[in-house]
């Protein structure tokens with residue numbers, strides 16, 4: 557896809573991968589709407605609109621799509637479901653509240669955002685949805701029972717959705733990053749972030765690459781790992 561003057565929605569844009577992705581899209585000439593709880597600092601552009609939205613809440617998502625289409629119309633070309641979080645602990649120590657927060661954000665949030673945007677893409681017979689899963693969506697991790705369950709769910713959701721969307725000329729891709737140096741690890745007591753981890757900008761540039769694939773190529777899954785094995 558040629559990215560200039562396309563319209564993108566990115567969720568969870570205050571920091572980390574989401575913020576870096578907004579910056580990379582703006583750099584490519586895309587108009588970007590960020591749906592999130594917290595606005596990013598330092599993104600000043602007429603091509604960027606921040607819309608307050610907790611992706612767990614159906615009413616917030618309904619309001620966000622209305623604000624988005626009022627601003628730039630009903631042709632939304634790109635959706636990046638990035639908003640997410642993880643709590644890491646032994647299974648019996650994970651609280652019900654943490655379990656619900658992870659499932660509501662990582663899984664239900666992805667579902668709710670797809671639910672309002674995919675119909676528009678189908679109508680336009682054009683679009684690309686990228687869901688951010690994780691290496692934790694491909695393999696189990698000790699102290700990651702709940703988080704892995706959410707990211708396996710995102711993988712199953714994406715692999716089904718790509719088959720539903722493909723006949724409508726809408727691409728659905730799922731991305732599985734390994735460790736990225738962000739604030740994500742604040743709830744992961746046994747891991748300290750370090751410079752061997754990938755950077756948010758690395759993930760953003762891979763997302764741009766996927767979005768720029770020619771019309772006849774559907775990138776279904778992309779696993780991205782740091783080159784060095786031990787963190």
Ligand SMILES: NC(=O)c1ccc[n+]([C@@H]2O[C@H](COP(=O)([O-])OP(=O)(O)OC[C@H]3O[C@@H](n4cnc5c(N)ncnc54)[C@H](OP(=O)(O)O)[C@@H]3O)[C@@H](O)[C@H]2O)c1
Nearest residue numbers: 568569570572573593594610611639640690735736738740
């Ligand atoms: N970092 C890694 O190693 C890694 C690896 C694989 C996959 N991932 C995935 O990548 C995505 C981005 O993570 P990150 O590393 O960039 O983490 P991050 O720096 O902690 O950023 C997470 C973003 O998600 C937003 N968010 C959380 N809950 C939300 C909600 N209910 N509604 C709207 N926005 C919400 C946060 O907003 P607030 O500022 O308002 O909290 C923040 O903007 C997540 O899905 C994560 O699971 C991360």
